[in-house]
Amino acid sequence: MLNVGATGGAVWGRSEQQDFRSRVRGTMLGAAVGDALGAPVDAMGLAEIREAYGAEGLVDLGVGYGRRGAVTHLTQLALFTVDGLIRAQVRRDTGAWHPPTDLHRAYLRWAATQRDWGPDERRKEDGWLAREEWLYARRDPARSLIVGFGDEMMGTLDAPKNPGEAGPEAAARSGPFGLLVGWEPQLVAQLAIECAAQTHGHPVGYLSAGAYAVIVHALACGDSLDGAVQRALALLAARPGHETVSQALQHALGAVRQGMPAPGRVEELMGAATADGVLAAAVYCALVGEDVRHGLCLSVNHDGPSGATAALTGGLLGALHGETALPPAWLAELEGRPTILELADDFAMEMTQGPALHGPAGSAPGWLARYPRG
Structure with missing residues (x-):
């Protein structure tokens, strides 16, 4: 899809920009739709x-949190990842660049x-996403998240938050890291792992996120799903x-x-529902689904x-x-579909046109108001 040089520099053509935006939108909307589909039955056998x-x-959206199509904390956190x-x-221009801190x-x-x-509204440094009123809703966040982000102390790989936590929540907010297509895969993995350790300190939790x-x-770079999993396995091995x-x-x-897809096979892969099993079940559902709808229905039943x-x-x-x-x-x-689309398009614009928006040669004041450097 994208011509990425050895140093991570990217050369974008118009068709490549359009394809990238579609995949960014697809990743974010797809995760949110899956979250909304599964929310009403999340605690059900x-x-x-x-x-x-x-x-x-x-086989269709159900009612959760008082409406059809409601999302949970998983989507909320994925949006804040983006x-x-x-x-x-944006902060990279200042020379004070440490992505885990920004995340x-x-x-x-x-x-x-x-x-x-x-x-x-007085906190302009929070940017526009934090002013979206629909996000101010508590949607059953896991205790690991409340504890992990309950104070200003940032968990790290050397001193992770919740060192025994191996649940799937960190992985569920980590898809956007994969949209850094101009980065080398090992750097993508490292950032996702470091940010996962802020709430999920068990290796199963943070390595699944990576x-x-x-x-x-x-x-996002155009590989097949089977090939993408093989790449992940190669990086995990180290x-x-x-x-x-x-x-x-x-x-x-x-x-x-091993035959026709069935709930029993999904459950077998999932095991104890820790991050590794949930990730395996998701990969399986995506691989065997006849289409997106079928794969998603398989993933919730x-x-x-x-x-x-x-x-x-x-x-x-x-x-x-x-x-x-x-x-x-x-x-x-x-x-939240309008918010998700707006954020997705902003991300695609930042990744393809960032220097024009806030580089040393010039900046767009509106962009810095939306994404303050502070």
């Missing part, structure tokens, strides 16, 4: 899902949405403690050849965490196929 929705299980990545690029600041802005009644980001990165995550991904690839599995699945399918492959009827009812 397969038998309960079938009792509530029929023998085929859930916001943090844009802010990191941590973005996640603290998310944490404020979980405490406050609404945005504080693996997911690398898979999205390969897809990481201490990678064995559990690597084995889960290998099992996902092997399960594709089982006994495990439907929201996280479907969010990961939707991000993969959106990165692979672009936004036009996503079910239009589901997108029409998706909570």
